[in-house]
Amino acid sequence: MRTSQYKAWGLLAPTLVILFFIGLVPFLYVIYLSLFKYNIWSVRGMVFAGVDNFRKLMFDSSFMHSLGIGLTFVVITCSIETLLGLVIAIFLTNEFVGKGVFRTILTLPLAIAPITIGSIWVLMTNPDIGPLPYILHKFGIDYNIGVNAKQAFFTVVFMDIWHWTPFVTLTLLAGLTSFPKEPFEAAKVDGANKWQTLRYITLPLLTPVILTMLFIRVMDTFRIFDEVWMLTGGGPGTATRFVSIDVVRRVLVSTDYGYGSSMSVFLLYLTIVMCWLLLNIISITRKEVHER
Amino acid sequence: MRKVGIYLLVGVFFIVVFAGITQAATPEWWKQAAALYKGITIRGVSESTPPSKAVRDYAAREFEKLTGIKVQFELTSWDEMYTKSINDMSRGTGIYDFVYVEQDIIYAYLVKHWLTDLTELAKKYPQLDDPDFDINDFTTFINYFKDARGHVFGIPFEAFLKSYVYRKDLFSNPEIRAAFKSEYGWDLRPPKDWREYTQIAKFFTEWGKKKGIELYGHVAQAKTHPCVAYEMVESIWPAWGIYNWGINLKKWRATVENGGTLNSKRAKEALRWYVDMLKYAPPGVRTYTWDETAAVVGAGKIAQGLIYLENLPWVELDKSRSVVTGKIGVALPPTYPGVMSEAARGLGYIGYYDGGAFAIPRSSRKKQAAWLFIQWATRKQWAPKFAQLAGRICRKSTFNSPEIKELNVKLSGYYDMMKKFGFLFAGAPPLPMHRPLNELYLKWISKAVAGEVDPDTALDSLAKEVDKLLIDLGY
Numbered sequence: 001m002r003t004s005q006y007k008a009w010g011l012l013a014p015t016l017v018i019l020f021f022i023g024l025v026p027f028l029y030v031i032y033l034s035l036f037k038y039n040i041w042s043v044r045g046m047v048f049a050g051v052d053n054f055r056k057l058m059f060d061s062s063f064m065h066s067l068g069i070g071l072t073f074v075v076i077t078c079s080i081e082t083l084l085g086l087v088i089a090i091f092l093t094n095e096f097v098g099k100g101v102f103r104t105i106l107t108l109p110l111a112i113a114p115i116t117i118g119s120i121w122v123l124m125t126n127p128d129i130g131p132l133p134y135i136l137h138k139f140g141i142d143y144n145i146g147v148n149a150k151q152a153f154f155t156v157v158f159m160d161i162w163h164w165t166p167f168v169t170l171t172l173l174a175g176l177t178s179f180p181k182e183p184f185e186a187a188k189v190d191g192a193n194k195w196q197t198l199r200y201i202t203l204p205l206l207t208p209v210i211l212t213m214l215f216i217r218v219m220d221t222f223r224i225f226d227e228v229w230m231l232t233g234g235g236p237g238t239a240t241r242f243v244s245i246d247v248v249r250r251v252l253v254s255t256d257y258g259y260g261s262s263m264s265v266f267l268l269y270l271t272i273v274m275c276w277l278l279l280n281i282i283s284i285t286r287k288e289v290h291e292r
Numbered sequence: 293m294r295k296v297g298i299y300l301l302v303g304v305f306f307i308v309v310f311a312g313i314t315q316a317a318t319p320e321w322w323k324q325a326a327a328l329y330k331g332i333t334i335r336g337v338s339e340s341t342p343p344s345k346a347v348r349d350y351a352a353r354e355f356e357k358l359t360g361i362k363v364q365f366e367l368t369s370w371d372e373m374y375t376k377s378i379n380d381m382s383r384g385t386g387i388y389d390f391v392y393v394e395q396d397i398i399y400a401y402l403v404k405h406w407l408t409d410l411t412e413l414a415k416k417y418p419q420l421d422d423p424d425f426d427i428n429d430f431t432t433f434i435n436y437f438k439d440a441r442g443h444v445f446g447i448p449f450e451a452f453l454k455s456y457v458y459r460k461d462l463f464s465n466p467e468i469r470a471a472f473k474s475e476y477g478w479d480l481r482p483p484k485d486w487r488e489y490t491q492i493a494k495f496f497t498e499w500g501k502k503k504g505i506e507l508y509g510h511v512a513q514a515k516t517h518p519c520v521a522y523e524m525v526e527s528i529w530p531a532w533g534i535y536n537w538g539i540n541l542k543k544w545r546a547t548v549e550n551g552g553t554l555n556s557k558r559a560k561e562a563l564r565w566y567v568d569m570l571k572y573a574p575p576g577v578r579t580y581t582w583d584e585t586a587a588v589v590g591a592g593k594i595a596q597g598l599i600y601l602e603n604l605p606w607v608e609l610d611k612s613r614s615v616v617t618g619k620i621g622v623a624l625p626p627t628y629p630g631v632m633s634e635a636a637r638g639l640g641y642i643g644y645y646d647g648g649a650f651a652i653p654r655s656s657r658k659k660q661a662a663w664l665f666i667q668w669a670t671r672k673q674w675a676p677k678f679a680q681l682a683g684r685i686c687r688k689s690t691f692n693s694p695e696i697k698e699l700n701v702k703l704s705g706y707y708d709m710m711k712k713f714g715f716l717f718a719g720a721p722p723l724p725m726h727r728p729l730n731e732l733y734l735k736w737i738s739k740a741v742a743g744e745v746d747p748d749t750a751l752d753s754l755a756k757e758v759d760k761l762l763i764d765l766g767y
Binding site (some may be wrong): 124147 | 402419517576725726727731739766
């Protein structure tokens with residue numbers, strides 16, 4: 001017994017060593033840095049600040065603004081992506097002509113790197129040469145994401161939905177196709193219509209999948225960076241300065257390593273709390289589904 | 293005795309001839325100097341600009357063939373270049389053996405002691421000093437790369453002005469001239485002050501609308517990007533008489549209450565003007581960085597504006613990229629009344645003298661080979677060709693070369709202007725905390741540009757935050 005335990009630890013050891021250096025050490029270093037006032041251009045060098053960076057963070061209107069628009073972005077995009085993805089996934093469970101082509105076109109945005117997505121949208125929304133401002137102008141809409149903060153924000157929302165709805169669709173479709181046939185056959189025998197089947201069988205069975213997908217999407221959208229960096233750079237003004245952009249500008253541009261680290265630690269804490277909540281909900285719903 | 297005399301004469305003759313050979317930087321000299329380093333690879337990083345591309349594609353390739361030293365010269369975006377080089381130098385990893393140092397960041401690098409003292413290096417390895425290098429041939433721009441003792445830490449390889457350009461063809465069009473005069477009562481010409489500039493901008497934007505052509509009287513780099521901050525601090529505010537980013541360099545404070553000028557009446561007036569003028573620029577101006585600003589001039593959509601004149605050669609000469617070749621005029625930027633005379637007396641400056649140098653990080657492990665390469669890339673013999681390729685001049689002798697004299701005519705006398713009036717322009721002030729400062733300026737200026745806050749509030753908040761940052765950094 002003991003020999004097999006040693007063997008197991010021996011086999012795990014290389015992975016643990018790597019994880020220690022690439023996971024734990026940087027994490028501990030970030031926590032360590034967050035306790036200091038440390039900007040490389042400071043003539044004072046590193047000065048121990050305790051939790052002062054975190055106290056400052058709570059009163060930083062700029063950071064709170066970034067956090068606010070970030071959370072708004074998460075709520076809007078995740079809700080729309082889930083609803084839209086669900087509708088498309090259910091639609092794809094039916095057989096129709098051109099289904100394969102439709103599915104291929106649908107998943108194309110997933111194959112494109114986020115930075116390229118940003119570049120594509122830069123060209124599409126450019127007020128001088130972009131097709132979007134041109135078309136919208138024909139309908140009397142003055143579309144300029146360099147000027148209008150709301151338009152910039154909702155363009156980013158739309159871009160994210162366009163990019164990631166296929167992922168949601170594929171995930172939910174995988175869930176839908178893996179269900180046992182019996183509950184559906186029983187519902188048919190009982191005379192349930194399509195809506196009742198969806199409401200009382202499909203959705204309850206799909207809930208754990210939806211929550212798992214949401215778990216991934218919430219984390220991803222909260223950390224959105226590349227596309228926005230390319231498209232708006234956080235502007236106009238600070239209209240799309242999401243938390244990731246704020247952290248990058250603080251750490252890499254302002255070289256405020258101490259304060260930037262405290263921002264990162266706080267965001268990690270926030271993500272962990274959100275995930276913990278979601279995980280709890282997932283396990284509760286799983287239990288309920290199994291009990292039924 | 294006579295024989296001894298003959299031997300002596302012959303000896304002296306050979307010494308003189310030999311010395312002559314070794315003193316000239318012939319291909320043989322380069323081969324010999326680099327012999328010890330043959331086969332090694334040196335790495336450099338720079339911004340992807342025409343001069344850097346010229347260095348990578350021409351200078352580096354010739355150097356490799358001649359010396360056997362391999363040069364890996366990485367060209368990337370401006371911000372990525374800084375991130376990479378600062379990370380390398382601050383941690384002492386020694387990835388890069390030579391880096392591009394833009395004039396405005398040199399003070400930060402010197403304070404951190406990240407760069408190799410090239411004066412000392414040259415003294416230590418005299419066998420590696422190109423005999424034709426002639427450090428005194430560099431324009432005064434090299435002074436930006438010296439420390440207080442006069443030791444050189446970077447060798448300039450590019451220098452240019454940011455100044456005013458206008459469409460000569462439009463400014464000389466009789467119909468336009470008559471229409472302009474009837475509206476404003478003065479003959480159309482490059483503006484002397486901002487009031488005249490505004491009138492010209494308004495006139496051409498309205499002219500474009502009236503004629504149904506895409507023509508605008510103004511252009512700016514107004515994207516939420518560091519460029520918008522640079523435009524204000526380098527070009528707009530100096531020409532309005534607000535120098536050194538509005539910071540009092542003796543007191544290290546920016547607010548008016550603490551001796552600065554960043555939230556002064558004049559600075560606010562200039563920012564209000566800057567934001568207001570965007571209505572005369574193309575609709576996409578708030579998505580423009582320095583690249584798009586030049587591109588839109590090359591596309592023939594702009595009648596006048598301030599651009600980095602590194603772009604002038606392609607806008608004026610490259611028919612594959614520009615539709616206004618031969619139609620661009622160059623002049624000094626307009627200024628606020630009194631600013632030009634202040635600049636002439638050395639009490640201020642009217643715009644930005646931009647450029648950069650090659651430097652060797654202290655963390656480099658191949659300093660000698662890098663020093664050879666830097667000398668090669670900035671050597672006198674290649675400077676005219678380089679100026680032709682990249683439009684930059686940093687050596688006095690280059691101004692007098694036949695190639696540049698010919699090019700000067702094609703570029704509407706830009707090099708003459710640079711030679712004669714270069715002293716009116718200045719590089720960035722000595723602000724070692726340049727990057728975090730720029731970040732603050734970017735935040736508040738872009739808020740004003742986007743209309744999130746009014747310009748006056750933006751500058752009051754900015755000045756306060758600058759004071760706070762300077763205090764936090766120990767100034």
